[in-house]
Amino acid sequence: MSRAQISPEPTLAVGVGLPWDVAVDDAVDLLARAREVHGDTFLVESGRDRVLFTFSPTGVESFYALPEEVASKGVADYLMLRRKLPDALFEGRRTLPGSLFRKEDVASYLGNLEEALAATVAELGDSGSVDVFALTRRLGHRMGLASWAGPGAASGAAFDDLVVAFDALDGADAFVHPDAMAAVAASGKAAERAALDRVVEIVGVSIGSVELQAHPLFARIAAEWADEPPEVARLGVAYDVALIHVASLSNLGAALAWMLIDLIEHPAAAGAVAAGDRELAARCALESTRLAQRSIMARTVLAPVTFDTGDATYDVSPGATIATLLPLTNRSPELGHDTWSPDRWTRHRFTDTAGLASPQLVTAFGHGKHSCPAQPFSIAAMTMAATHLLTQFELEPRWSSYPRPVPAQIGGVARAAEPCLMTYRRRDPR
């Protein structure tokens, strides 16, 4: 295959590779250092990829304005996720994560979250210690599986088995642990394929269940396959559910974990949230998500495109990637954006913009056409969960310094590099 052309040729960041291809100490740091040396726009050649990184105000605005048919987010996401997920999961899907946010859907997810929170509180008991990320991840599994995996998926042995399967099938590993993807490829994705088979076994039994009216989203997914023979439908439905589950919730769980950590670190704000200040809780959710963003935002060029970065205009040919990296623009120390302050937000808008050359340089949920369709739901869910846990429990940190992200992670919301324990004590023991 010939190399994708970029003309004029941008400065090449010599010796810089991406963590799928080379061992890096810290993926974000490496690109931050490349930016210090080469300026706001430079080229990274890594493996077979040629990636035009841009961080200039005009470059980032041009990035968010790229039309999908010319420079595709869908293809870039697929190329990333297929490093981890079995190919079969991408073939012939009939219900996609982007179609989950009709009005009645959100109400049903939040109802399931309420039940998941009650189950979580029961599981925790009166006191103990727990890893914040493990807690929020399990909560996300429970809410998601209740929402779209059919009757019985969110309780008992079926739930525990699905959690094990989905932990092995975690698409987020593709960007949280990019350094592990060579081993996944070498294994032929054996663990992931076995986990997917297990999901089919468990979810498949619910097709045709008499309880479907209580599971509207699962019923909708199943209806898309109603014209197929039972074996085809069983696989189709279970794969739709699996892709929805792995593509949607892991960032939400991680963002909620950072929100809890930041609130534990800021007792006055935690007190106000526990006392019912939902508006503040929503701003805390946005602020923690902004600071925890480690997303590489990428578009795979499909048709020749002219890309303006302000100081130059590049002709980019198909096969190249255009990208930016949120942590490099989201948390500028020179603007004071590297600390936690929910007052930077006015409702859902980042308004601490003094000195910021473009409002699009900062984000929690993205800008433009591809911005997150789940933002209102995610903020409502984080608000509900943090409020519930802070009302029920006194939470104390057991970390000695503020948790640090997994260094190799390049994408999504940061996960913690080390266990992140907190102790909890029920305010009103039963």
Ligand code: HEM
């Ligand atoms: C705190 C949690 C979440 C964060 C921080 C987040 C963040 C983002 C960001 C930054 C984008 C834009 C990416 C880009 O332009 O390349 C995005 C897109 C998207 N998100 Fe989320 N998201 C979250 C939760 C969810 C959930 C729960 C779902 C459930 C399905 C979801 C589904 C999507 C979809 C389908 C898109 C693509 C939209 C499109 O291409 O038009 N997200 N998200």
